[in-house]
Amino acid sequence: MTATDAKAVRPQHRLRADAVRNRERIVTAAREAMVVYGPEVAFEEIARRAGVGNATLYRHFADRSELIHHITLSVMTRIADQAETVLAEEPDAFQALRRFAHAAVEERVGALCPLLTDEVSFDHPELRDARERLERAVAALMDAAHAGGRLRPDVAVGDLMVALSQLTRPLPGSGCADFDRFVHRHLQLFLDGLQAPARSELPGAAVTLQDLKHHA
Amino acid sequence: MTATDAKAVRPQHRLRADAVRNRERIVTAAREAMVVYGPEVAFEEIARRAGVGNATLYRHFADRSELIHHITLSVMTRIADQAETVLAEEPDAFQALRRFAHAAVEERVGALCPLLTDEVSFDHPELRDARERLERAVAALMDAAHAGGRLRPDVAVGDLMVALSQLTRPLPGSGCADFDRFVHRHLQLFLDGLQAPARSELPGAAVTLQDLKHHA
Amino acid sequence: MTATDAKAVRPQHRLRADAVRNRERIVTAAREAMVVYGPEVAFEEIARRAGVGNATLYRHFADRSELIHHITLSVMTRIADQAETVLAEEPDAFQALRRFAHAAVEERVGALCPLLTDEVSFDHPELRDARERLERAVAALMDAAHAGGRLRPDVAVGDLMVALSQLTRPLPGSGCADFDRFVHRHLQLFLDGLQAPARSELPGAAVTLQDLKHHA
Amino acid sequence: MTATDAKAVRPQHRLRADAVRNRERIVTAAREAMVVYGPEVAFEEIARRAGVGNATLYRHFADRSELIHHITLSVMTRIADQAETVLAEEPDAFQALRRFAHAAVEERVGALCPLLTDEVSFDHPELRDARERLERAVAALMDAAHAGGRLRPDVAVGDLMVALSQLTRPLPGSGCADFDRFVHRHLQLFLDGLQAPARSELPGAAVTLQDLKHHA
DNA sequence: AATGAATGAGGGTTCATTCAT
DNA sequence: AATGAATGAACCCTCATTCAT
Numbered sequence: 040m041t042a043t044d045a046k047a048v049r050p051q052h053r054l055r056a057d058a059v060r061n062r063e064r065i066v067t068a069a070r071e072a073m074v075v076y077g078p079e080v081a082f083e084e085i086a087r088r089a090g091v092g093n094a095t096l097y098r099h100f101a102d103r104s105e106l107i108h109h110i111t112l113s114v115m116t117r118i119a120d121q122a123e124t125v126l127a128e129e130p131d132a133f134q135a136l137r138r139f140a141h142a143a144v145e146e147r148v149g150a151l152c153p154l155l156t157d158e159v160s161f162d163h164p165e166l167r168d169a170r171e172r173l174e175r176a177v178a179a180l181m182d183a184a185h186a187g188g189r190l191r192p193d194v195a196v197g198d199l200m201v202a203l204s205q206l207t208r209p210l211p212g213s214g215c216a217d218f219d220r221f222v223h224r225h226l227q228l229f230l231d232g233l234q235a236p237a238r239s240e241l242p243g244a245a246v247t248l249q250d251l252k253h254h255a
Numbered sequence: 256m257t258a259t260d261a262k263a264v265r266p267q268h269r270l271r272a273d274a275v276r277n278r279e280r281i282v283t284a285a286r287e288a289m290v291v292y293g294p295e296v297a298f299e300e301i302a303r304r305a306g307v308g309n310a311t312l313y314r315h316f317a318d319r320s321e322l323i324h325h326i327t328l329s330v331m332t333r334i335a336d337q338a339e340t341v342l343a344e345e346p347d348a349f350q351a352l353r354r355f356a357h358a359a360v361e362e363r364v365g366a367l368c369p370l371l372t373d374e375v376s377f378d379h380p381e382l383r384d385a386r387e388r389l390e391r392a393v394a395a396l397m398d399a400a401h402a403g404g405r406l407r408p409d410v411a412v413g414d415l416m417v418a419l420s421q422l423t424r425p426l427p428g429s430g431c432a433d434f435d436r437f438v439h440r441h442l443q444l445f446l447d448g449l450q451a452p453a454r455s456e457l458p459g460a461a462v463t464l465q466d467l468k469h470h471a
Numbered sequence: 472m473t474a475t476d477a478k479a480v481r482p483q484h485r486l487r488a489d490a491v492r493n494r495e496r497i498v499t500a501a502r503e504a505m506v507v508y509g510p511e512v513a514f515e516e517i518a519r520r521a522g523v524g525n526a527t528l529y530r531h532f533a534d535r536s537e538l539i540h541h542i543t544l545s546v547m548t549r550i551a552d553q554a555e556t557v558l559a560e561e562p563d564a565f566q567a568l569r570r571f572a573h574a575a576v577e578e579r580v581g582a583l584c585p586l587l588t589d590e591v592s593f594d595h596p597e598l599r600d601a602r603e604r605l606e607r608a609v610a611a612l613m614d615a616a617h618a619g620g621r622l623r624p625d626v627a628v629g630d631l632m633v634a635l636s637q638l639t640r641p642l643p644g645s646g647c648a649d650f651d652r653f654v655h656r657h658l659q660l661f662l663d664g665l666q667a668p669a670r671s672e673l674p675g676a677a678v679t680l681q682d683l684k685h686h687a
Numbered sequence: 688m689t690a691t692d693a694k695a696v697r698p699q700h701r702l703r704a705d706a707v708r709n710r711e712r713i714v715t716a717a718r719e720a721m722v723v724y725g726p727e728v729a730f731e732e733i734a735r736r737a738g739v740g741n742a743t744l745y746r747h748f749a750d751r752s753e754l755i756h757h758i759t760l761s762v763m764t765r766i767a768d769q770a771e772t773v774l775a776e777e778p779d780a781f782q783a784l785r786r787f788a789h790a791a792v793e794e795r796v797g798a799l800c801p802l803l804t805d806e807v808s809f810d811h812p813e814l815r816d817a818r819e820r821l822e823r824a825v826a827a828l829m830d831a832a833h834a835g836g837r838l839r840p841d842v843a844v845g846d847l848m849v850a851l852s853q854l855t856r857p858l859p860g861s862g863c864a865d866f867d868r869f870v871h872r873h874l875q876l877f878l879d880g881l882q883a884p885a886r887s888e889l890p891g892a893a894v895t896l897q898d899l900k901h902h903a
Numbered sequence: 904a905a906t907g908a909a910t911g912a913g914g915g916t917t918c919a920t921t922c923a924t
Numbered sequence: 925a926a927t928g929a930a931t932g933a934a935c936c937c938t939c940a941t942t943c944a945t
Contacts, residue, residue, distance in 0.1 A: 055907065055908065055944085055945065056945090057908075057909090057944075057945085058907075058908060058909090061908085061909085077293070081934085081935060081936090082935075082936070082937085083934090083935070083936090091909075091910085092909060092910040092911070093910080093911090093935095093936090093937090094909070094910055094911075094937080094938080094939085095908080095909055095910070097936095097937065097938080098907095098908065098909075098910095102936095102937085103936090137455075194444070198437075198440065198441065198444070201437050201441065202422070202437070202441040202444065202445075205421055205422050205424065205437075205441070206418065206421050206422065208421065208424065220459045221414075221417050221418075221421075221459070223458045223459070224414065224457050224458050224459040225414065225417065225418045225421070225445070227448075227455050227456075227457050227458065228410070228414070228418070228445055228448035228449060228457065229418075229441070229444055229445050229448055230448065230455065231447070231448035231453070231454040231455050232443075232444035232445055232446065232447035232448030232449075233444060233448075234454050237447070238447040238450050239353075239443050239446065239447050240443075241440050241443050241444065242439045242440055242443065243436050243437070243439065243440040273925080273926090274925065274926090277925090277926085297917090297918065297919085298918075298919060298920085299918075299919090307926075307927085308926060308927035308928070309919090309920090309927075309928085310920090310921085310922090310926070310927050310928075310929095311925080311926055311927065313919095313920070313921080314925070314926070314927095318919085318920080319919080487923085487924065487928065487929065488924090489923075489924085489929075489930090490928075490929060490930090493929085493930085509725075513913090513914060513915090514914075514915070514916090515913090515914065515915090523930075523931085524930060524931040524932070525914095525915085525916090525931080525932090526916080526917080526918085526930070526931055526932075527929080527930055527931070529915095529916065529917080530928095530929065530930075530931095534915095534916090535915090569887075626876070630869075630872065630873065630876070633869050633873065634854070634869075634873045634876070634877075637853055637854050637856065637869075637873070638850065638853050638854065640853065640856065652891045653846075653849050653850075653853075653891070655890045655891070656846065656889050656890050656891040657846065657849065657850045657853070657877070659880075659887050659888075659889050659890065660842070660846070660850065660877055660880035660881060660889065661850075661873070661876055661877050661880055662880065662887065663879070663880035663885070663886040663887050664875075664876035664877055664878065664879035664880030664881075665876060665880075666886050669879070670879040670882050671785075671875050671878065671879050672875075673872050673875050673876065674871045674872050674875065675868050675869070675871065675872040703904070705904080705905090706904065706905090709904090709905085729938090729939065729940085730939075730940060730941085731939075731940090739905075739906085740905060740906035740907070741906080741907085741939095741940090741941090742905070742906050742907075742908095742941090742942085742943090743904080743905055743906065745940095745941070745942080746904070746905070746906095750940085750941080751940080
């Protein structure tokens with residue numbers, strides 16, 4: 040392989056080291072800020088958290104929807120990774136679901152809420168692929184738990200993902216840390232409710248991630 | 256002394272009938288609007304829903320926090336009513352909890368979330384009283400369920416109220432009325448998780464409503 | 472005529488007196504500012520000239536293109552009025568053209584330049600009507616001058632209107648007043664060039680106002 | 688002493704060949720861009736047209752006014768060249784004026800308009816010299832035409848230069864290259880108006896280029 | 904010397920709040 | 925009491941200019 044080949048492999052020119060660092064800080068800051076304030080969070084807030092000027096956000100992301108796109112993509116990918124890891128490692132099917140759910144909280148699954156509201160991003164191929172991969176991975180976890188009779192049969196991927204997002208969204212204005220003490224606790228209660236045998240009849244119907252958009 | 260002197264006698268003079276009607280319409284409109292759009296909803300949207308001019312809001316409420324104060328008060332009062340009604344009517348202690356929780360959703364308990372973040376309102380005597388009444392009522396429900404061995408022993412009022420608020424909070428940035436279709440479903444799952452016997456060990460500790468503020 | 476009829480005649484509710492005054496000041500200020508700085512002039516500059524806050528512009532005009540629409544319409548109407556008046560009053564056909572041209576300068580014909588660049592406004596029926604009326608009036612003036620053999624035959628409405636706009640646009644940053652001393656002088660020279668008999672052959676072709684858009 | 692010490696000896700050291708090329712490309716690109724978009728054109732647009740990075744503009748020109756300075760200088764020099772060439776070549780004195788005027792349009796005389804508004808540049812010795820040379824050359828053309836009785840006696844250099852600039856100024860906010868089709872046509876009409884005998888009496892007074900500043 | 908990256912300042916636009924009718 | 929109108933402050937985004945590679 041020649042030096043020229045290296046370029047061919049990475050057609051986008053190499054970012055400067057400081058730019059790479061800034062980009063990462065922006066994505067992290069944006070993920071945290073969006074979890075706390077929602078997708079309408081002020082860019083200034085994100086910039087402040089990232090320690091950069093606000094115009095720097097625009098150098099890296101043409102507009103808000105592009106930033107949301109990247110964050111959503113990044114979080115979905117990381118959560119899908121978690122799901123696949125847990126699936127491979129954890130022999131107990133329901134325990135695997137638990138581990139996945141708690142890991143997803145740590146990965147800021149709450150940042151996925153724009154997924155449900157942002158029209159544009161939803162149809163992007165890259166995001167669709169990530170969503171499908173995530174859904175497959177979580178479905179595999181749930182299928183295993185269903186198969187083992189550990190998970191009540193009347194729930195599906197959408198139930199877990201939506202409730203997970205809702206339960207983990209921090210209150211605006213509060214520091215994340217303080218709120219976190221409830222998250223794992225209430226998530227655990229919710230997971231207990233998911234366990235078979237079902238203790239009640241559920242209203243409504245189980246939904247997939249794909250369905251979410253059609254109704255939102 | 257003329258009729259108009261009534262003001263002097265009762266500093267809180269009787270509002271004109273239309274003013275009373277407006278005030279009620281504003282509180283109702285604001286509660287609905289905040290549930291749909293979040294606590295940052297535009298005043299103009301509230302005014303539009305209430306069918307009044309924007310400046311009329313300011314005649315009734317000095318600012319947003321005062322409006323939130325009244326909404327919170329109203330919601331807490333109505334939820335406490337529900338708790339007391341259910342307590343009196345429902346012989347099955349856990350079923351009573353379920354009925355209360357679902358009723359609270361209908362009363363838009365999600366609108367209470369600003370309560371947890373707004374410093375000023377929290378310490379207001381009127382609100383404190385309502386909060387204490389609500390807590391007593393819900394505690395009575397939970398105590399009964401605990402006593403009957405139907406509710407797992409490691410949960411308290413704060414767990415129910417916080418999770419209830421979280422599950423019913425609207426997605427920020429969305430007018431996502433459709434979201435309601437998940438709420439009762441996921442609430443039911445959560446309630447199943449609350450039922451005794453406990454299916455897992457919970458991290459953290461049970462909290463009361465009073466505690467919420469000290470940590471938030 | 473009854474009181475009810477008055478409403479029927481003016482379905483749009485009556486503006487408050489101060490709002491009417493502000494609206495007029497804004498239109499005037501915007502016309503002057505656009506003549507000087509072009510249609511991209513800062514709203515802040517217009518607001519400053521009108522003596523109002525910048526948000527007031529948005530109460531009266533939803534966006535820049537609506538403001539441009541009104542100014543263009545207003546200027547075209549006033550210039551068409553001038554053309555018709557001169558046509559009725561001035562027996563000397565070429566002198567009529569001169570009087571019209573100098574009057575159009577005073578009415579800030581330079582404000583029409585957005586007409587040539589703004590896509591949206593151009594197709595609006597109201598503007599199209601005003602443009603056609605203006606063109607008819609100026610065409611009548613030119614036809615009369617052509618008929619009397621006073622105007623060279625190789626020029627048309629577009630030539631006069633475009634050159635008029637160009638010659639009267641003040642230099643940005645300069646006070647209007649200082650520049651005005653050239654305007655009538657150079658306009659006079661241009662009008663002399665329009666007189667028959669033609670002293671040279673013209674490149675290009677005569678154009679109407681309608682044509683302007685197709686090429687711009 | 689090494690070769691690198693050349694800088695010390697000649698503070699205006701020789702530019703590298705690529706730097707010279709870049710400088711020329713920038714001036715050309717800036718002239719064209721300013722003619723099309725006006726003097727407020729984005730530096731990024733100029734850099735893009737010149738095929739260099741944005742920061743390179745600042746290596747060659749400290750700020751916008753310095754860039755304008757050089758463009759103005761360049762345009763004035765080229766126009767003066769044209770005037771002198773025409774004077775030497777064209778025996779018909781009025782035809783010489785016509786040729787000069789149309790040539791000046793091609794040299795983008797409209798780019799000179801910032802000259803009239805930019806305080807700083809106007810008094811720069813280099814520019815003053817160029818302006819005086821231009822004025823002498825155009826005055827010579829006009830004197831010859833006056834002497835031959837071909838040019839009306841009540842006009843001077845300032846009339847020609849100002850009208851020339853006005854007629855060739857681009858419409859603000861438009862990349863209106865199409866506008867060129869009017870320029871030679873209307874310039875021709877204006878030149879016809881300059882021809883002797885005068886067909887009207889002019890308001891105001893003839894001015895020189897020097898005068899422009901005192902009034903602007 | 905060249906340039907990608909960063910940023911503060913400025914203009915556009917919205918909205919909570921105040922003012923005047 | 926009610927409300928249309930006004931506005932300053934906040935946020936979005938762009939761009940001239942500076943910085944670091």
